[in-house]
Amino acid sequence: MTTGSAQSDLAASVGLTDADLIAMYRTVALARAVDERMWILNRAGRIPFVISGQGHEGAQVGLAWPLERKKDWIAPFYRSIATCLAFGMSAQDILMAQYAKAADPSSGGRQMPGHYGNAENHLVSLSSPVATQMLHAVGIALAARIRKTGQVAMTSMGEGSSNQGDVHEGLNFAAIHRLPFILVVENNGSAISVPASQELATEHVADRASGYGIPGVVVDGSDVLACYAAGREAVERARRGDGPTLIEAKVIRLTAHSSDDQQTKYRPEQELAGLKAMDALPQFRSQLAEAGVLTEAVEVRLNAEIKAEVHAATEYAEAQPDPEPSTAMQWVYAEEWPSETPPPWGLTGPGTSHDGSGGGH
Numbered sequence: 001m002t003t004g005s006a007q008s009d010l011a012a013s014v015g016l017t018d019a020d021l022i023a024m025y026r027t028v029a030l031a032r033a034v035d036e037r038m039w040i041l042n043r044a045g046r047i048p049f050v051i052s053g054q055g056h057e058g059a060q061v062g063l064a065w066p067l068e069r070k071k072d073w074i075a076p077f078y079r080s081i082a083t084c085l086a087f088g089m090s091a092q093d094i095l096m097a098q099y100a101k102a103a104d105p106s107s108g109g110r111q112m113p114g115h116y117g118n119a120e121n122h123l124v125s126l127s128s129p130v131a132t133q134m135l136h137a138v139g140i141a142l143a144a145r146i147r148k149t150g151q152v153a154m155t156s157m158g159e160g161s162s163n164q165g166d167v168h169e170g171l172n173f174a175a176i177h178r179l180p181f182i183l184v185v186e187n188n189g190s191a192i193s194v195p196a197s198q199e200l201a202t203e204h205v206a207d208r209a210s211g212y213g214i215p216g217v218v219v220d221g222s223d224v225l226a227c228y229a230a231g232r233e234a235v236e237r238a239r240r241g242d243g244p245t246l247i248e249a250k251v252i253r254l255t256a257h258s259s260d261d262q263q264t265k266y267r268p269e270q271e272l273a274g275l276k277a278m279d280a281l282p283q284f285r286s287q288l289a290e291a292g293v294l295t296e297a298v299e300v301r302l303n304a305e306i307k308a309e310v311h312a313a314t315e316y317a318e319a320q321p322d323p324e325p326s327t328a329m330q331w332v333y334a335e336e337w338p339s340e341t342p343p344p345w346g347l348t349g350p351g352t353s354h355d356g357s358g359g360g361h
């Protein structure tokens, strides 16, 4: 996605415009603001559970940016707030899921919080068992190949999840068939309380790529534009028909694993204190300010816009109706949306039943 025409040296160095860089920065900052709001709402007893993307946002925005919205597909994971925002979801969509409201576009309030997805924006709803999204994304890439659509499928997960059997099977299959597929591993150094040194015998997850005969790329997740460049190369490779890429972004987890976890029990104070220095958000901000792209006036405007957007999204979600208790068992299994109103995630087409009978499978 490219917008505007003004091009600083920094923007030119990555083949983007200044407007693109501002839009990327805005998405990183919006994701952080939504995430921070979620924690406040959780601690205030308004939403039940938060699983946070703080520390992952820069990598997520950089890596998702080269994909084409509403054409390509992403199978995200529970930390993918910035990925979802970069791919067309809004702050309101995220908060509607957090509040599990009836019109939540991710699942109509059916999914566990943090399980975002939106068919309209080509974001696959995720399963709680980690790494299952691998098989969904490889399947989409296979369908794209068979249908000759030119689409690319990307999925993302943590380094702990990358040890699941599904990942081996999916990568092997995708590599053999040279599918248009990208696996992003967002390595934040721990799987809940287990450090990466106890999850992996290799230094990098990306080292495993050679075992599948595909490129493995390690990228600094605090460098948004390095992530963008890595993502773009992988997308181009996939579209050319040259097959998958494994990208490992080294990121940080700025929060506890979830709102139900107390990380001070297992992460030394010194480690926590050093995290801020590796945060992509202030680094991207300084980089854009130094390049003259992010002026003070633009930053003031963006901050005000983001604040207003998060506030409006919260107010809106808070005021929306909860799902009807009588519908609790509807739409849990494959079933059409049984109302006159199209479902918020846009499923329509032949076979859609509007009779409200809700007969399950």
Ligand SMILES: Cc1ncc(C[n+]2csc(CCOP(=O)(O)OP(=O)(O)O)c2C)c(N)n1
Residues within 6 Å of the ligand: 079, 128, 129, 130, 157, 158, 159, 160, 161, 162, 188, 190, 191, 192, 257
């Ligand atoms: C198959 C499966 N096993 C265990 C869990 C419990 N679980 C949820 S998140 C998580 C840690 C995953 O760590 P990682 O993949 O590194 O991602 P991170 O949460 O650090 O971003 C675990 C073990 C699960 N959801 N699914």
